[in-house]
Amino acid sequence: MAVFLSTYVNKVDRKGRVSIPAQFRQSLAKSSAPGTVYLWPSLNHQALEGADQDYLDVLSESLESPDLDADEREMIETFIFGKLIPVQLDGEGRIVLPQSLADFAGITEEASFIGRRKTFQIWEPKALNAHEAALRDQVVRKDISLSQIIAKASRGAAARSGEGA
Amino acid sequence: MAVFLSTYVNKVDRKGRVSIPAQFRQSLAKSSAPGTVYLWPSLNHQALEGADQDYLDVLSESLESPDLDADEREMIETFIFGKLIPVQLDGEGRIVLPQSLADFAGITEEASFIGRRKTFQIWEPKALNAHEAALRDQVVRKDISLSQIIAKASRGAAARSGEGA
DNA sequence: CCCCGTCCCATGATATCCCATGAGAACCCA
């Protein structure tokens, strides 16, 4: 499945077009619908979410799971699949940002693409900066480090495999 | 997995290129993506972190762990995967330091590579010296020693295996 | 008939590739 990394800031031209970062395009190229990205408004931020066909397939399958509450399923179906817009890349690797989505995220002149592994987000650049600043405060305040997180996760994994035995 | 040791200081040329120390390259050669290093800004220092594909895979897996809370996950996805830049080695074993990362670490003329086992860091040389001096002070003040650390760790391991039984 | 969206081409900036060079380290042979 496609992996999206790094942050890129690209311009939105007067036609509403914006280049998908070349790195993202390379990831998309491996998906089952290389020329299409799916966009929807983020549930948690004033930003857009993007993904490829394969990710949506997985999400779609998850919805079949009996472990989900009815209202969780309802929410996803309404706010993700209900808002999803498939967008085609043009010959130069650009998309036209749908007006409704651009408005939702407050995007006008520029758009920040930020990779989040299996998906990516599109932000109005200043909004993204503000969001990151807020997060960084938390990192400092809680004194979080990478190795800590890995240790925590692997400790949990070990405990679970221990229980299972 | 690759192991990075020792410290090297290399020059950054006017194109922003810098040689990866040959020793590090040999370690990278064993990873599943020998020609690629992943760089990101350190969470805790004005320095860059670097690792190989395999390390990132482990980190990525950790993110799937149910032991992490939502905001920890959000943080990692934003500050690690969102900032992660995959960089290709050229034929001579150099990389181009992305401008944003060089700025973050204050690197201009020279870069210090310091091995940290599974990852390495890249510092502006003077900043690294200052950082090391500060650390050394702590060692003296807290009277830390190697044998102490090893003893402490093995005591902990014994306790944990005791619990499990 | 006009407007909007799509396609195609042009352009400058940037990154990538390829070759050259010199210093230093390792090696080998006497």
Next chain:
DNA sequence: TGGGTTCTCATGGGATATCATGGGACGGGG
């Protein structure tokens, strides 16, 4: 052990390809 030779490695510069971005042309739908 000393001297010379060979290799590796860091570093530099020029040529080439890629990418983001802008504008015009074309065509379908209202």
